[in-house]
Amino acid sequence: MKYEAVIGLEVHVQVRTASKMFCSCPNRYGAEPNTLVCPVCLGYPGTLPVPNHEAILKAVRAGLLTECTIAKFSKFDRKSYFYPDLAKNYQISQYDLPFCTAGRLRLSGKGFSGAELPEKYIGITRIHLEEDPAKLTHSAGASGADYNRSGVPLLEVVSEPDMRSADEAYAYLTRLKEIMQYGDISDCDMEKGQMRCDVNISLRPVGQKEFGTKIELKNLNSFRAAHRAVEYEIWRQSDILDKGGSLRQETRGWNDDSGESYLMRTKEQAHDYRYFPDPDLMPVTFTDEEIDEIRRTLPELPEAKRARFVESFGLTAYDAEVLTLDRAVAAYFDEAARQSRAPKLVANWIISELLRLLSEEKVAINECRIAPKSLAELVDLIENKTINGKIAKEVFAEMFATGESPAAIVKAKGLVQVSDAGAIAAVVAEAIKANPAQVEQYRAGNEKVLQFFVGQTMKLSRGKANPQLVIAELRKQLAE
Ligand SMILES: [Zn+2]
Structure with missing residues (x-):
């Protein structure tokens, strides 16, 4: 292979909490659309968000379980964008001061393809907490928005571009999911959208230090799809480069049915999110003692x-x-x-x-x-x-x-095993007496018949005879 793939992942994980991130609506999947909503998560003017302490604690747990540094001072920011999935026209997220930075996660064992993985660590750039937008559905010319999901606490876990193959990306996702589940942070049920991932991937000639042009892949709704999509992208990008073409920075979607990626938007259409600190929310601070306290509650991984x-x-x-x-x-x-x-x-x-x-x-x-x-x-x-x-x-x-x-x-049920020598000798004798033809076969040198006698003896003892003693006794009596 002439090219080396450079892969980084952005994974969104819904945090399992009783209520949403900034209001008291239940955080629950599967309810009738737009029944778990209130003025806060519907973005009504004049409402005030109140941060969910449980979600913040779980964000810190996620960071500690991935060896991150936990920020003693962090804050929430507004990410401005105009789209129907967030009614207030901005998302509360974290920009320059996330809760967790500079962690890592170890890969080992076999990859999805069965090949042995290199023993290595994948760096975790940051983990921050934000609110999930509403779920949009599109069908037959109409679109719907379900705000039950709007405001559900969401962790974004951003990795370093440390992965080099589809197998490594798959293994990273598997380990991350395991940590989130063991750490009691999320159930990570992908069918319910509790874990979703985007992949950044670029190619560079083997030996080159600089990164190639980065392509972002979206809509990967299973680990398997992520694995396929990465393999496909490596093939697609190699093919373009081989033919002397060049790549441009773009965002692509993945169609798992056709097994192909497709263009969604190019860099020129990228958003300017105009982040700024949310004036409605106080910064969040932790002391060393408080962080140690959380550390003591961590499970064995x-x-x-x-x-x-x-x-x-x-x-x-x-x-x-x-x-x-x-x-x-x-x-x-x-x-x-x-x-x-x-x-x-x-x-x-x-x-x-x-x-x-x-x-x-x-x-x-x-x-x-x-x-x-x-x-x-x-x-x-x-x-x-x-x-x-x-x-x-x-x-x-x-x-x-x-x-x-x-x-x-x-x-x-009287099922105690019979190990009494006399009792076993008696049933063995009975089995031998009942099957003279097989006795002759055995004596003629057909060792396999022994198994037949074991079966007969066990049957006579209603399964209760000690099989080791039965075999020894059979050998003895058949030799006589
Ligand atoms: Zn609400």
Whole structure:
């Protein structure tokens, strides 16, 4: 490849709060259009904004979780523009003094394409807080504006142009989303527009220091779309440069159906936002003590959690990754593993049985009837050979349906594993006696028949015999 791609991302994240950024309207998705509105978020003259402290706290949390410097003095500014999505003709945002600056986020692991990513940090230029504009919809020659979204607290996270491929951009988005979710800042549900991203991308000949002409890509409504759009743009821009053409600074949209970007506007049409400090809002100040106070409430991040799961519970990197994809699943595993003598086995049960059942039954893990403690108990019953793996699955299904403890189910149903040598010898003898033809096959050297006898013996014991003891006893009696 002759060119190197230089990619930076601007990500908007809706902050999960009870009310909107500057009024007391509920911050809620999915209500009837224009029912969650008031004179403040409709921009009536003479109304006064009151900042939402919860949103500011979460902005600071986002900054701390991405290693940003938190401003001890910051302010809100007015960004002037005339468009129906903001009724007061300006957006309250932050210009030169955002809450968070100069952070970073680490990339590692595999990219979307499956290729190994370089171990590197992506710089975060700034994170600021602003208000979301109304949602505009256009159909059949008519447009509608839903002001329920107007005034919802919105974080803008601006990265440094540190990414070099579509895979790195995808990985950055994934990590950022993870941090926002773990940090209790946003649910980042992209289908509800809670996380939206724009990409800045330029190409330069490999080895050149100066940046090439920057193109901004908008309307990327999934990480997958972002990945595709970046790959497409790299191809499109390389093609123009290869043919001796030149690029101009422009804003392009992405059409995910056709898989192409299209021109929205050129630099000449760029806005002058005429930022100035909002006279209605006091500057926001923090002391070191206050910032430390917030720092103490931060959660363990997924990366640290994965490392701990591998270190203290003996998990593979892959298992740790699967278990930390969702914060609730990670918490569930953590609690179960702490109470079990076999945490690795607990992980296996969650990954292969619990997650499958939860998705089949469409149950969220925090509504699951099996308490983490009960799963730990089940695993311990297998470990100390009270029940075998097959019976354990039966017990597990019962636990999932009723929420009963495994010990109670095992006791009530008489499922305790039979490890008594005499009892096992008796069922093994019975199985052998009932199948003379297979005995001959085995004695003629067909080892595979042993599995048949294991099955027969387990059946006769109604699944309760200890399989290891059954195999040993079968070998012994068949050899006689
Ligand atoms: Zn309102």
